[in-house]
Amino acid sequence: MTSPRPVVAGADTHSETHHVAVLDAATGAVLADRQFPATTTGYHAILTFIATLGQLMRFGVEGTNSYGAGLTRHLLAAGIDVREVIRPNRAARRLRGKSDPLDAITAARAVLADEDLPLPKTSDGPVESIRVLTLVRDSAVKARAKVLQQIAMILVSAPAGKREQLQSLDQKTLLTTLRRSRQGDPVDGIEPATTAALRRLARRHEYLSEEIDETTDQLRALVEHVNPGLLATKGIGVVTAAQLLITVGDNPERITGKAAFAALTGVSPIPASSGKTNRHRLNRGGDRRANNAIHTIALVRMSADPRTKIYITKKLAEGKTKLEAIRCLKRHIANEIYTLITNPPAVPDITDLRPARLVRGLSLQNVADHFGVWPMHISTIERGKRRDDELANRYRQWLTTA
Known part of the structure; x- marks a missing residue:
């Protein structure tokens, strides 16, 4: 009984469909290509389709962390050797044309010719959770900055009385004043309308700040779960x-x-x-x-x-x-x-610091004065909001010997 011929496959991925091409691993000849839906059923159909042509040796996928993420996870779960294929540049596409079958064949040829193509991210663990939360936080940070720009733009053209009243305030006081301002009826004129607009923007800024802080706390918990050694390293937040x-x-x-x-x-x-x-x-x-x-x-x-x-x-x-x-x-x-x-290092526990300080009757200011830092720095270390193992170790030694 002859063993099945070895084949390689390539996929051109899209949001709703994936086009797959299969090549003979020995000769490089194109055996077949077909389009499949980008669904779980479609992923199963892809492997069944390839199995009818030969034994799959390697699968090249474009966009393993975007349109091809679902297919990549399915292939990795099935034990397939998956490689990430970089999309051809525009000059190469102009020379050979552009179509889904051609792109799939190019991906298969790339994985057949190059043994050193990168392995894709699995995107199925806590780091993927970190990625999506970071995306949310980044968008909130950008939106909050945009709010501040809009407040400044409105103040430039605001009625003179309103502008003179607000332009000398620092940012924190300005936002607090705008949030607490009494909203009038915009129909009554430009000043009530301006007040209403600034009040809404200041409240939006407050909401976005709360969202950023909440997401940052979630990210901190995830990062500490995945690799606490990173946060324990100087300069890494x-x-x-x-x-x-x-x-x-x-x-x-x-x-x-x-x-x-x-x-x-x-x-x-x-x-x-x-x-x-x-x-x-x-x-x-x-x-x-x-x-x-x-x-x-x-x-x-x-x-x-x-x-x-x-x-x-x-x-x-x-x-x-x-x-x-x-x-x-x-x-x-x-x-x-x-x-x-x-090779993540072990990170020492810091939950003993605050109880030990309280037993000795020391305040945060006492500790901060001894080490020449701000009290808030000591507080964030005690609460696990900041990692500074060098200072934490000196702090612990001082508490036990003082």
């Missing part, structure tokens, strides 16, 4: 930790090493040598949101971490510009983050 986890996904094993993670986050320098010139240039590829997160961590450490300040000073003394020194720092941070994500 909830938002930056969430973005870095999103970039890696629920299956960090798909990132093969520190160099691969650096390339993924756009902090790996790209060779730009020619002739007698030997240099590297800035990498503008990779996940730009992850790159921004690493840049934020670098800036925080440059302002608050003594070791980072020494490192930057050393790089500047070597003749590097400040931007070049920051790029070197970002690469080191990327290496550290890769280790934290792929």
Whole structure:
């Protein structure tokens, strides 16, 4: 009995349909292609269709984290070797034309020719929950900023009395005043209408702020569940930790090493040598949101971490510009983050700090004065709102020896 011939498949994914092409893995010949609905029934039909043609060796899917996410999850659950196929650029499409069958065949040929195509994110764990909550938070932050712009625009053209009354107030006082203002009937004139508009915008700002705070707390809980070591690292907050986890996904094993993670986050320098010139240039590829997160961590450490300040000073003394020194720092941070994500460290418990402080009759101000920080900093550490293991360990030692 002859064994079934090995085949590879490729899928061009859309919101309602997926077009699948099957190639002979030995010759590269196109065996068949067909369109299926993007539903659970359609996913089962795809595997049945391929099984009639041969034994599936590998499946290339376009858009594994968008239109192809459902198909990718179904294939991974079935034990299929799935690879992410990058959509062809526009120049390539102009040369060979554009259609769903052609795109599916191209995806199959790509997965047949390239063994190093990236593994897709599984998108079925807590990191996917972090991704969708981050999406909600980001949209609320943008909407809140837009509200402030709209308030400023209305104040520019507001009646003189109203404008003079409000323009000297700081932002917090202004928003409180607008929320508490008495709403008149807009039909009575421009001033009551302006007051009503500003009142609604101020209340919208308050609602969005509450939504942002609530979503941030949910993100903090998820990040601490997935990788508490990230939040325990100096310079990494909830938002930056969430973005870095999103970039890696629920299956960090798909990132093969520190160099691969650096390339993924756009902090790996790209060779730009020619002739007698030997240099590297800035990498503008990779996940730009992850790159921004690493840049934020670098800036925080440059302002608050003594070791980072020494490192930057050393790089500047070597003749590097400040931007070049920051790029070197970002690469080191990327290496550290890769280790934290792929080999999470144990994070010590901090729930003992507040009871120990109260037993000794110390106030937050007493502790803050001893360590030279703000009382709120100590409070956030005690409540688990901020991770600073170095300070927490010194704090615990001081409480037990004082």
